[in-house]
Amino acid sequence: MMSSNFNLRAKVLMHPLVLFQIIDAYERRPKDSNQVMGTLLGRNDGKDGLVEITNCFTVLHKEYPDIGRIDLDLSYATEILELNTLAYPQERVVGWFSTGKSVSRTAVQLHEYYSRECGEGQPLHLLVDATLKSQRLSTRLYCAVEMGVPGGTKGLMFSLVPLEMTSGNDEAVALRLMEKQSLQPATKKLGRILPELVQVVDETRVLQQRLDLVLQYINDVLARKRKPDNVVGRTLHDALTAVPLMDSENFRLMFNANLRDMLMSITLSMLVKTQLQLSEKLSSMQDQ
Template sequence: MALNLTVKVHPVVLFQIVDAYERRNADSHRVIGTLLGTAEKGVVEVTNCFCVPHKEYDDQVEAELNYAMDLYDLNHRVNTQENIVGWWATGKEVTNHSSVIHEYYARECNNPIHLTLDTTLANTPRMGIRAYVCVQLGVPNGKQGCMFTPAKVQVTSYEPEIVGLQLCSKTQRPVSGSLKPAGTVEPMMDLAQIAEASSKLSSMLEQVLAYVDDVLAGKQLPDNQVGRALLDMVHSVPKMSSDQFDEMFNSNVKDLLMVVALSQLIKTQLQLNEKLTLLTSL
């Protein structure tokens, strides 16, 4: 089962785990919590999570399970599609207490996954993400046990999350000549985002054209996988003339400008209404 299982993790889950680790008590060496998402046809997609307060001792584990169930019920009211799919823990290893915690989540969902995130960044600049499933071991009518088997992990994103990640990536280095504190950025306007995306798209097309020219000239060995990807990309482009494309693009830009103008008018009207309400109440 583990070999065919794929765990897809969204960036918001990683952010929440890191935030819970930073807010932990001084005497806590690791933090655990519940994973929420969906599971279907060998793919577990983790879209949300929350922290579960707990304490670990040498011979036992204490966790606030009632708090965990109450928090899950509140999350389930907001998004009924998110169910319990497993649990997470900070650190890079599966500890002796992991099997005890896993038994609890095995009662809450079928085949729960265990996700570990190395937040210590010890001797590496990247956080190690690993996922495990518990496989039962033993003989019939004999002593039973379990083993955590690794599963494939992928970091996936929705389109709004990609915009947020791109904005976060700009905080890695300060903008030269700016009076703002280092590492802080502001969201761009819609048209500025379109201009930046168009510039990136033009740069990527130039790289693709340079690769194709080098392959045709014999300067670089062809890659079948890249060729199939380029063929799919070409077939996905609708057949239209340059005039039809310009007309479609200009129409979409006009719609975008109209939406931006209307949103600004609504914002101004709300601000005026708020000030008039404040004046009439005095």
């Protein structure tokens, strides 16, 4: 049974992590496969009409384009979804993605399957052209709209839905780093990604520069060197009131505790990386 049509006035936001995962899956696809597909995860706020695509995972499949049929590894998809729900309980199935230039003939079957997985929500279909033939990553979002004669034959038509990119604070740091690396000359060899502590120092320096600009503006307004702007004043007031009141000693303790946690995470990640490298080398020695 087909679900009701998607609200075309809904706002759909997508995080860059989704595209990175799709591109990675496309680059790692089997040699005999021309595309990859999988499940889109995120949050669907039915009250405000806001859909946020935050994550995804690939689903093993076998497609028969001549007869318009596709076989999904449902046990694998169910297992991965259960593991993701344990790690991110706030995420739900919001649709599916596939790579290609146009909507495939198997989209109707996938829509029926993901209609059951999405529950009350209408599944969305994200189409990504990962070939980069036009030197651009083309992304299009579709929703299925019922069409046909009332009481008679009905079908589905996939209609385009506006899609906006959004990012959180963590993703913004990574995007700025990637942008910085992409601006390097093509002849210059790209350096390795800086350690976490170096990035923290760089971001702290940028924050200090921005605070200096704000203080300079405030001092100029108080000294009557600059005409005050009500919009800037309200923005500064909202930013200051959003920060909880805390004395310097408590802030120092909180900062040091978070810093120790970060150092512990870095140490554990380096240990895991070293163990994996040793295990890989030992395995190659045994094969020889």
